[in-house]
Amino acid sequence: MTIELAWVLFLLATAVGLFVTGRPRMDVVALLVMLILPLSGVLSVQEALAGFADPNVILIAALFVIGEGLVRTGVAYRIGEWLARQAASSETRLLVLLMLSVAGLGSVMSSTGVVAIFIPVLLSVAARMHISPRRLMMPLAFAGLISGMLTLVATAPNVVVHSELVREGARGFGFFSFTPFGLVILLLGIGYMLLARRWLAPGADDADFRLPRRTFRDLIRDYRLAGRERRLRIRPDSLLIGFTLPEVQLRTQHGANVIAVERIAKLRRKILSPSSDVQLQAGDVLLVDLVDPEVDHPQFYRERGLEPLHLEGEYFTDQAHDVGMAEVILPPESALLGKSVLDLEFRSRYGLNVVGLRRNREALDCGLLEEKLKLGDTLLVIGTWKAIRQLQARGRDFIVLSLPAEVDEAAPAASQAPHALLALCVMVALMVSGLVPNVLAALIGCLLMGLFRCIDMDSAYRAIHWQSLLLIVGMLPFALALQKTGGIALAVDALVAALGGAGPYAVLASLFLLTAVTGLFISNTATAVLIAPVAIATARAMDAAPEPFAMIVALAASAAFMTPISSPVNTLVLGPGRYRFGDFVKIGVPFTILVMIVSVLLVPLLLPL
Structure with a gap:
């Protein structure tokens, strides 16, 4: 062993030790690695920084943007709705459907991309079902890794081993040669995660799940809004047609507060803010808050050409994708103190309606519009999510308190959902066909998302999880350092010498173990490149068929379950799942051993030695 190799191994052990303790942060450790390796002369500056130009890093960043585009257009939330609907209230059913869906998609496209897309979906589903993300994010990552064991094109190591x-x-x-092994391991993984999830309960710092965020229903209860909501369609013979809301004076004269206007335009449903320039049309549906319940009478509707419609959700909860709520409090220096709700002209200024007022933690049931506001009063406003977000930027006369949980389900670019699906399909088709490299396919998807206005540049930059990218970039130089100093070659030579006259099962187990352990420190593709020739040569020396030995290497290359840095898939879920390094060790090491045992027993049965 050379001095350089000993130094690299010492740095590697130190980095892993710091990852285990969690201090400093993992991305800081990664940056220190990039600094120390060139300063110690092991790598050049260009080699140490090469990770920033690695296509996989760009691919991951692009997939973060693709995922955010699906969230902003509501596509991801609809997938989450499907998962939640199919799972009902069963976390077990949700976990099973999740792992099957992710593995199926990952078998024909980048598992990293699938996981990146599903992360925001699961966060939304977890919030609605009151499940900690810790219990879902690791099954998501494991399913993404197992997907690499299902088809020839599911992951690069499979292609590398096939080519060798x-x-x-x-x-x-063949294309489906991996499928029997992958299906068995997938079923094993589902069963294992159903048992292991008990070890992924919310931690002491997981406060979001001890104190759930307030929801629409909480606000409806606190402000006593239930029963005041109405949906009224404007009939073709209505006298309101052609007039604006200020002109018809439904709120000031009758206490019927129009929250929003539903309109079908170009075969699409739009939610319009009740601004003074919106002219009412036949077929428009008014979302109305009845401040004065006495107007809720058939004669009132008949005289104005309005037709009451059925409501599915309590006080517009079924409209939460488009219509939002927020609590507003008046600070001591507010110029709005002493004025009534009508004096505030909230709808004219901000496109929002005041529908509730709490004073001393008690909601006022009557006189809402004329009540003079006092210090400490809390107002409940309702309107489009866009108007609420704009309100947050104006904090001199009022302060917007924390938004309800439904804000996560809002889709600011919902009308672009078909275009987001088109961009996603183009990216997947390019990845599956292999016409362009995966990274170019992802960048094309990003550009299409921007072209169709599914996402803007500010949202795209915020969507990228920079900590995960820095961690990946910082660990990539270790692979080159181990290769340059002879560390990988030394390990391979030691394995060949130690095998001696051992039987084929022992050799398969040793190859699996070597591949899995090596994959902890370098990419699984590089691992396959290094170990596949050794596996095939060993098979030739033992006068055995090379396919079982190559298959073991391919399966082990995808079995990167043991640490959060052994695969980009694991790194992606590290933050959203609020995991520590030890969580992956505790759950991943036993599962890797199970996968090794199943693989060593199953491979010789289906691929005779």
Whole structure:
């Protein structure tokens, strides 16, 4: 062992030790690694910083943006609705459906991309079902990794191993040669995660799940809004047609507060803010808050050409994608103190309606519009999410308190959902067909998202999880350092010498273990490149078929369950799942051993030695 190799191994052990303790942060450790390796002369500056140009890093960043585009257009939330609807209130059913869906998608496209897309979906579902993300994010990552064991094109190591077999004169693998092994391991993974999830309960710092965020229903109860909501369609013979809301004076004269206007335009449903320039049309549906319940009478509706419609959700909860709520409090220096709700002209100024007022924690049931506001009063405003977000930027006369949980479900670009799906389909088709590299396919998807206005630049930059990217970039130089100093070659030579006359099962187990452990420190593709020739040569020396040995290497290359840095898939869920390094060790190491045992027993049965 050379001095340089000993130094690299010491740095590697130190970095892993710091990852385990969690101090300093993992991305800080990664930056320190990039600094120390060139300063110590092991790598050049260009080699140490090469990770910033690695296509996989760009791919991951692009997939974060794709995922955010699906969230902003409501596509991700609709997938989450489907998962939640199919799962009902069963966390078990949700976990099973999740792992099956992710593994199926990952078998034909980048598992990293699938996981990146599902992260915001699961966060939304977890919030609605009151489940900690800790219990879902690791099953998501494991399913993404297992997807690499299902088809030939599911992951790069499969293709590497296949190419090495063909180069050595063997037949190689077919598209579905991996499927029997992957399906068995997927079922094993589902069963294992159903048991292991008890070890992923919310931690002491997981306060969001001890104290759930307030929801629409909480606000409806606190402000006594239930029963005041109405949906009224404007009939073709209505006298309101052609007039604006200020002109018809439904609020000032009759206490019927129009929250929003539903309108079908170009075969699409739009939610319009009740601003003074909106002219009412036949077929428009008014979302109305009845401040004065006495107007709720058939004669009132008949005289104005209005037709009451059925309401599915309590006080417009079924409209939460488009219509939002927020609590507003008046600070001591507010110029609005002493004025009534009508004096505030909230709808004219901000496109929002005041529908509730609490004083001393008690909601006022009557006189809301004329009541003079006092210090400490809390107002409940309702309107489009866009108007609420704009209100947050204006804090001199009032302060917007924390928004309800439904804000996560809002889709600011809901009308662009078909275009977001088109961009996603183009990206997937390019990845599956192989016409362009995956990173270019993801960048094309990002550009299409921007072109169709599914996402803007500010949202795109905020969507990227920079901590995860820095961690990946900082660990990539270790792979090159181990190769340059002879660390990988030394390990491979030691394995070949130690095998000796051991039987084929022992050799398969040793190859699996070597591949899995090596994959902790370098990419699984590089691991497959290094170990596949050794596996095939060992099979030749033992006068055995090379396919089982190559298959073991491919399966082990995808079995990166043991640490959060052994695969980008694990790194992606590290933050959203609020995991520590030890969480992956505790859950991943036993599962890797189970996968190794199943693989060593199953491979010789389906691929005779």
